Amino acid sequence: MHRLALSRRQLLQAGAAASVLTAPWAAAQKAGATPLPAVGAPYPLAAVPLLGGGRFVPAQAEGRVLVLYWWASWCPFCAQQSPEMQKLWAAQQDRGLRMLALSIDKKPEDAANYLRQKGYTFPVVWTSPEVARAYPKPEGLPVTVVRGKDGRVVQAEKGQLFAEDVAELTRWV
Known part of the structure; x- marks a missing residue:
């Protein structure tokens, strides 16, 4: 069987070509983008309604570690990270960890x-x-x-966290 093999150089060239093609779009997206919060910066919380009923209120996170996780059902990277976030939640909530996952899906359903x-x-x-204004x-x-x-923010990451990265979040609990 013959396999298609790409060299590292070919991959880098393809990536460079793709970035040239998408640069105008990316620049437009970044113009109004919210940057990651800085480590050490205060992170204010707001009360928000939870899917399935109930509310998240800031007092629930007072004196506790809170993991905020923006995701979407259509995101392939989120599909890889979300099971790890569930494991983290299941294992650490009794130790005081709080989590607020923020779905950016078009519809709550x-x-x-x-x-x-x-x-x-x-x-x-x-x-x-309303939630987007608060968070x-x-x-x-x-x-x-x-x-x-x-x-205060102790860690801020954009992009997929792998299993070991999510497991390492326990250091803050």
Whole structure:
């Protein structure tokens, strides 16, 4: 069987060509993009309605580590990271970890159906315009921000976190 083999050089050239083609679009997207919050910066919280009922209120995270996780049901990288986030939630919530996953799906039903299909139980809010004002999504997807016990950002990542990266978030709990 004959396999197509690309050299590292060919891959880099293809990536460079793709970046030239997408540069105008990317620049337009970045113009209004929210940057990742800086490590050490205070991260204020707001009360928001949870999918499936109930509310997240800031007092729930007071003096506790809070993981904020922006995701979408259609995002292939989120599909890889979300099972790890569920494992983190299941293993660490009794130790005080709090989580607020923010779905950027177009409709709340899409997010709710996806969560039900996958059996995810971490707290999720659908990012309505009101929620987006309270919790502006930083550039990228997925995005993970860890708010420390003191209310300040201790870690902020854009892009997929792998299993070992998510497991390492326990160091903040």
